[in-house]
Amino acid sequence: MTISSRFSVAIHVLSLLELNKEGVNTSEFIADSVNTNPVVIRRIMGMLNKAGMVKVRSGVAGTKLLRPVSEITLLDIYRAVQVVEEDALFSIHDKPNPKCPVGRNIQISIEPIFSSAQAALELTLERVTLQDIVKSIQDADMDTEATTCK
């Protein structure tokens, strides 16, 4: 079990949009950076579009960020790409036997713990903004020889 790579791809895409804000970011260009198929990018872009994070128009080349990177948290992105349904990171087996004391009480006993574990994870993501990621990428890249994507 892993959380879908849609999340990491979305972070990649949005970072690229920021670092290449002067350029024309087509799905093909982005796909080349991510190393995947342009349709995969368009699907993710559609989700980010619905979440109001990017502006993308059908037929028109190039996607733009709609919000400053300092105001986009990783939690926003996580939610946008629907990696996990609302409050359902953990799944609980349904229909345990109500005739059994454990069966009829296990769900109510476990739920709050699963909720708080999920909340702890989400809080961590909420504390990191896209700006932090972009800065980290820039810092890491100072060691590297300066080649561009294009």
Next chain:
Amino acid sequence: MTISSRFSVAIHVLSLLELNKEGVNTSEFIADSVNTNPVVIRRIMGMLNKAGMVKVRSGVAGTKLLRPVSEITLLDIYRAVQVVEEDALFSIHDKPNPKCPVGRNIQISIEPIFSSAQAALELTLERVTLQDIVKSIQDADMDTEATTCK
């Protein structure tokens, strides 16, 4: 995406072993409480056995807890049933384009954040013991009319 119900089933099973420690807990009996197939229980039991949490012998009816419930955390169980591979709750798309500044630095930039989000989740699970769950089940059951599993 959800975390496998193996986890909640394992918590259910171990709670039942504690609350029914005087009884003979066969996979069929447990399966009836969980409302699933006995083979599903045996598979999970095999994992808990390997983790040293229960004693189960082939051919011999009945599983026993090997450790006191106060010394089994939900994280122990989570690890035992291999819901998530070591440090890999989130997946990062592999082989991003090294010719791109974002592509060649995204992994190193994201990894520590994913790690700490995962750690936050795991810490929450570590702070809850099986004893807490058992107590919660008992408390919740005081409202209910007293029927038994058997």
Next chain:
DNA sequence: CTTTTGTGTAACTATTATTGTTACAGTGAG
């Protein structure tokens, strides 16, 4: 207006994980 380029989306495939199920070999208590 036509051409060209790019986006949106449907449809299909391959892969993987989960959950449930049947079947049966092997173990050990009585």
Next chain:
DNA sequence: CTCACTGTAACAATAATAGTTACACAAAAG
């Protein structure tokens, strides 16, 4: 020895993911 139970293989059904092809539609550019 018999019987009940566990361990495990094998298989099916379901679902999610990720990649791919194909094509309709949008709109910018000429």
